[in-house]
Amino acid sequence: MATSMDILIFFALAIFAMAERSTPATPGDTFLVPQSRDEHAGVREIKLASAISSQPILLSRDGAYAWKFFQSYGNATQRLLVVLSTLFNTTVVWMANRDLPVSPQATLLVTPLPSPSLVLRDADGTVVWSPKVANISAIVMNSTGNLFILTGGASASENPKWQSFDEPSDVLLPGQYVKPAHTSTASLAWNDWRSGHYTLRADPGGAVLYATFDAQQTMIPYSVLNYIISNTSFTASLHSACNHTSILYNADATGVTLLQQGNISAECLQEDRNSVHGVKFSTRIAGDGFRYMRVMPTGDIDSFFLSNSTGLRVDNELFKGFYSTYCKLPSYCGVNGVCSSVQTCTCPELFQAMDPNDPTEGCRLQTPLNCTIFRQHKFVQISGAYYFANAYVPPRKIVDNPTECTDLCLENCSCTAAFYNNNTGSCHLYDQIRTVEFGTSPQVTAFLRVAALPSTTTYNGKHYQGRKVTLTSDCSIV
Numbered sequence: 013m014a015t016s017m018d019i020l021i022f023f024a025l026a027i028f029a030m031a032e033r034s035t036p037a038t039p040g041d042t043f044l045v046p047q048s049r050d051e052h053a054g055v056r057e058i059k060l061a062s063a064i065s066s067q068p069i070l071l072s073r074d075g076a077y078a079w080k081f082f083q084s085y086g087n088a089t090q091r092l093l094v095v096l097s098t099l100f101n102t103t104v105v106w107m108a109n110r111d112l113p114v115s116p117q118a119t120l121l122v123t124p125l126p127s128p129s130l131v132l133r134d135a136d137g138t139v140v141w142s143p144k145v146a147n148i149s150a151i152v153m154n155s156t157g158n159l160f161i162l163t164g165g166a167s168a169s170e171n172p173k174w175q176s177f178d179e180p181s182d183v184l185l186p187g188q189y190v191k192p193a194h195t196s197t198a199s200l201a202w203n204d205w206r207s208g209h210y211t212l213r214a215d216p217g218g219a220v221l222y223a224t225f226d227a228q229q230t231m232i233p234y235s236v237l238n239y240i241i242s243n244t245s246f247t248a249s250l251h252s253a254c255n256h257t258s259i260l261y262n263a264d265a266t267g268v269t270l271l272q273q274g275n276i277s278a279e280c281l282q283e284d285r286n287s288v289h290g291v292k293f294s295t296r297i298a299g300d301g302f303r304y305m306r307v308m309p310t311g312d313i314d315s316f317f318l319s320n321s322t323g324l325r326v327d328n329e330l331f332k333g334f335y336s337t338y339c340k341l342p343s344y345c346g347v348n349g350v351c352s353s354v355q356t357c358t359c360p361e362l363f364q365a366m367d368p369n370d371p372t373e374g375c376r377l378q379t380p381l382n383c384t385i386f387r388q389h390k391f392v393q394i395s396g397a398y399y400f401a402n403a404y405v406p407p408r409k410i411v412d413n414p415t416e417c418t419d420l421c422l423e424n425c426s427c428t429a430a431f432y433n434n435n436t437g438s439c440h441l442y443d444q445i446r447t448v449e450f451g452t453s454p455q456v457t458a459f460l461r462v463a464a465l466p467s468t469t470t471y472n473g474k475h476y477q478g479r480k481v482t483l484t485s486d487c488s489i490v
């Protein structure tokens with residue numbers, strides 16, 4: 013097997029073979045862009061790598077991180093430009109073009125003087141990715157896993173104008189920050205690395221997790237992890253008087269730290285008075301190994317430990333630690349799924365599992381809705397229903413009773429679910445819902461639109477629109 017030094021030398025050669033003049037070999041973790049016209053003479057552009065190559069473009073000094081092209085999951089014709097941890101087993105820790113995979117004929121190149129920049133160009137000439145830095149002088153694959161770009165002549169100074177740590181994909185490495193305006197977005201699924209439904213962002217009040225399900229990309233917050241605000245109200249956390257927070261995955265991988273930017277205002281100090289340290293993320297697996305944190309495709313944040321002796325282990329599950337249940341994850345049981353206290357996914361009555369083998373896939377109606385007769389539709393009722401979006405999405409209307417709420421839903425065939433809060437009168441309507449947690453919000457009742465109720469349920473009972481017949485311990489029919 014080739015050692016890392018072999019690979020470095022090979023690459024230094026490969027890189028400079030493209031340019032017409034050779035340059036003294038550089039350490040394999042750094043690519044120095046030729047700066048003088050003399051060195052550059054006759055060279056239009058410097059090709060760093062072709063996407064078909066599986067060789068590292070740069071390798072960190074200790075060999076632990078490689079910058080390279082990587083075959084996109086399950087598709088031999090798609091390539092992603094990634095930073096890969098090579099320790100023990102490979103882990104993709106950063107992706108340049110997760111939503112725009114390139115063909116194997118794509119090239120990574122440095123454009124010519126007078127202002128060289130880095131460009132990933134697909135076979136058809138499309139520029140797929142290019143960091144907004146002109147006149148680059150060096151590209152470094154740092155031993156921390158940070159890929160960075162230097163400008164100007166002072167290649168000795170480590171003052172990156174661009175760094176992969178500032179554009180996280182779904183993985184955070186020890187020492188990496190999520191700064192204000194930066195986000196880390198989960199992958200769609202474990203085997204689909206395109207941007208998925210969940211985003212971590214550093215907001216004034218803390219580390220906020222957002223869910224995005226609709227075509228308009230509306231970001232609905234579902235969790236605030238903070239230690240600033242003693243008041244547990246999400247809304248209060250989201251409108252904190254505190255300055256922007258940065259989220260740091262501690263360099264020693266012991267956990268997450270929230271840092272305030274700038275001076276802390278008097279208002280913020282007041283919020284801090286009864287400080288509750290919400291974010292707890294201690295390392296549970298002792299020993300030496302590779303650690304990283306990932307925003308999971310399910311919307312959780314997990315940290316991992318990997319070593320030769322242990323293999324890959326989940327070290328901590330932040331969401332589970334915070335809420336002691338996965339049921340509060342927006343889509344733990346998928347579309348229309350019901351999550352019970354023991355984190356079991358079931359389908360509401362008159363719904364069926366989309367995939368009988370995977371209850372987390374969600375549920376669909378047994379009988380599809382026919383919109384030409386939309387006013388005749390009925391509702392299945394789930395009492396004590398917690399739904400993540402109700403806390404943030406304004407209610408459609410404040411109403412006097414549940415019938416008014418379901419009537420509002422009936423008016424529009426695209427409405428498939430209504431939530432009525434008998435404490436506040438809030439009526440929330442949704443075109444599509446995700447997971448409903450059963451039994452934890454006594455004052456809220458969910459109404460799921462169905463074509464018709466079974467004829468066996470047409471008698472006896474209190475009513476709005478018929479009667480209540482308990483069909484299972486979890487759900488009931490109105």
Ligand SMILES: *[C@@H]1O[C@H](CO)[C@@H](O)[C@H](O)[C@H]1NC(C)=O
Binds near residue numbers: 086088089
């Ligand atoms: C693989 O990617 C190509 C190019 O994007 C696409 O046309 C093809 O359908 C994909 N194949 C599979 C199996 O996803």
Ligand SMILES: *[C@@H]1O[C@H](CO)[C@@H](O)[C@H](O)[C@H]1NC(C)=O
Binds near residue numbers: 158170
């Ligand atoms: C590069 O890695 C070293 C440790 O090896 C670290 O001290 C330095 O801050 C890193 N630089 C950047 C820009 O990430």
Ligand SMILES: *[C@@H]1O[C@H](CO)[C@@H](O)[C@H](O)[C@H]1NC(C)=O
Binds near residue numbers: 047127166
């Ligand atoms: C690029 O950087 C070099 C080295 O610092 C400098 O001499 C040159 O003027 C810069 N070119 C442009 C177009 O800024």
Ligand SMILES: *[C@@H]1O[C@H](CO)[C@@H](O)[C@H](O)[C@H]1NC(C)=O
Binds near residue numbers: 245247248
């Ligand atoms: C918590 O926040 C809510 C809404 O911002 C506010 O009405 C309430 O007084 C606060 N409670 C405490 C104990 O600060």
Ligand SMILES: *[C@@H]1O[C@H](CO)[C@@H](O)[C@H](O)[C@H]1NC(C)=O
Binds near residue numbers: 273
């Ligand atoms: C936030 O920080 C800036 C810069 O440090 C400061 O000028 C501002 O007053 C701070 N605002 C709050 C609300 O703390």
Ligand SMILES: *[C@@H]1O[C@H](CO)[C@@H](O)[C@H](O)[C@H]1NC(C)=O
Binds near residue numbers: 274275
């Ligand atoms: C922060 O507060 C200190 C002491 O009050 C002050 O000297 C400094 O200028 C402030 N910095 C900013 C950025 O506001």
Ligand SMILES: *[C@@H]1O[C@H](CO)[C@@H](O)[C@H](O)[C@H]1NC(C)=O
Binds near residue numbers: 100320
């Ligand atoms: C892990 O195991 C591989 C294969 O046995 C070995 O080459 C490597 O040096 C080991 N790494 C560490 C850090 O022990």
Ligand SMILES: *[C@@H]1O[C@H](CO)[C@@H](O)[C@H](O)[C@H]1NC(C)=O
Binds near residue numbers: 100101320322324
């Ligand atoms: C690495 O992957 C191989 C093959 O998938 C597996 O057998 C091995 O246990 C893994 N090693 C570690 C340390 O995870």
Ligand SMILES: *[C@@H]1O[C@H](CO)[C@@H](O)[C@H](O)[C@H]1NC(C)=O
Binds near residue numbers: 382383384385
């Ligand atoms: C929808 O209902 C109308 C009126 O009863 C009926 O004519 C039509 O066939 C139904 N469509 C479907 C797809 O069932």
Ligand SMILES: *[C@@H]1O[C@H](CO)[C@@H](O)[C@H](O)[C@H]1NC(C)=O
Binds near residue numbers: 423424426
């Ligand atoms: C009906 O649904 C459509 C599509 O979601 C929406 O644009 C419209 O505002 C809804 N109308 C009512 C009355 O809710």
Ligand SMILES: *[C@@H]1O[C@H](CO)[C@@H](O)[C@H](O)[C@H]1NC(C)=O
Binds near residue numbers: 395396435454456457
């Ligand atoms: C609200 O609903 C819950 C459960 O659905 C019920 O236990 C409670 O008595 C209701 N409260 C009122 C005021 O109707």
